[in-house]
Amino acid sequence: MSANTGLLTSRCDPFGAESRIQMLGGLYDERHRGQYMWHCAEPAIGRYRMICTGGDYGFRGANDGGIVSASHCDGGHQGQVMALCEVHVAEFSVGPPKPGWSKDMRTPHGQVGGTKANEMCPACAFPPEARALTETANALQQQMAQYQAYGLMSEFARVQGQQDQIRARLDELHQTGRVHKCPLILREVS
Numbered sequence: 001m002s003a004n005t006g007l008l009t010s011r012c013d014p015f016g017a018e019s020r021i022q023m024l025g026g027l028y029d030e031r032h033r034g035q036y037m038w039h040c041a042e043p044a045i046g047r048y049r050m051i052c053t054g055g056d057y058g059f060r061g062a063n064d065g066g067i068v069s070a071s072h073c074d075g076g077h078q079g080q081v082m083a084l085c086e087v088h089v090a091e092f093s094v095g096p097p098k099p100g101w102s103k104d105m106r107t108p109h110g111q112v113g114g115t116k117a118n119e120m121c122p123a124c125a126f127p128p129e130a131r132a133l134t135e136t137a138n139a140l141q142q143q144m145a146q147y148q149a150y151g152l153m154s155e156f157a158r159v160q161g162q163q164d165q166i167r168a169r170l171d172e173l174h175q176t177g178r179v180h181k182c183p184l185i186l187r188e189v190s
């Protein structure tokens, strides 16, 4: 790969707002761009990327009274390279701010189209299994709504049973630390 020779004259481009957002391997597309649909007018002082710090997670005993060992995350997930100005380097170097989840423990606050870039690693917060399960859960939810609207209660109950299993598995992923919130740190790319 050739160097980015336009560095010294390039504008600050947090999240690749001028191209398309590609946080952590294109996990997010334009739908999640949210409030970052603006351009920063400051000149970039360097190229940076977010790195996942890793950590230890998981907090539940097993049903049989044993202990579920905490998940260890090696971290190392990398965000896309961003040209950043001094202000944004400072902003993204602070933190991470307190991560949070919605009451049902399924939706992280902030990170997705949210207010802070460095809140948590999306690859850790949305591993493939959790993403697939969440998609299935959403589809089942729509099905249930339709069955309910048409009064098809036995079908509703059947899908609800499937849904309960999906939700239980998702809960398990959270509780055992498979889904977790790794902080991100900003590193300069040489």
Ligand SMILES: [Zn+2]
Binding pocket: 012, 013, 014, 040, 041, 042, 084, 085, 086, 087, 088
């Ligand atoms: Zn900037």
Ligand SMILES: [Zn+2]
Binding pocket: 052, 053, 054, 075, 076, 077, 121, 122, 123, 124, 182
């Ligand atoms: Zn990560």
Ligand SMILES: [Zn+2]
Binding pocket: 052, 054, 055, 073, 074, 075, 121, 124, 180, 181, 182
């Ligand atoms: Zn992690």
